[in-house]
Amino acid sequence: MPTALACSTDPDLFFAESPGDVTRAKALCQDCPARAACLADALDRGEPWGVWGGELFLNGVVVRDKRARGRPRKSELCLSLFGAS
Secondary structure (H helix, E strand, C coil): CCCCCHHHHCHHHHHCCCHHHHHHHHHHHCCCCCHHHHHHHHHHHCCCEEEECCEEEECCEEECCCCCCCCCCHHHHHHHHHCCC
């Protein structure tokens, strides 16, 4: 009997708002046998958001990390603008 894909056991996790849940969803994809096909299909369909094939889509674009809601901390903003010293 085939095993269930991780995305079918908790589908809401793959559309989560919290960065921690998004990280968990991406981790579940790492060993999924359908990962490559899932990502390719999501790219073909132009998925607007969610975790697909271990990648996070926001506004139809693959992004590395999900930022927490609200304004970034000043230290994070400075690091992104000026880099590490």
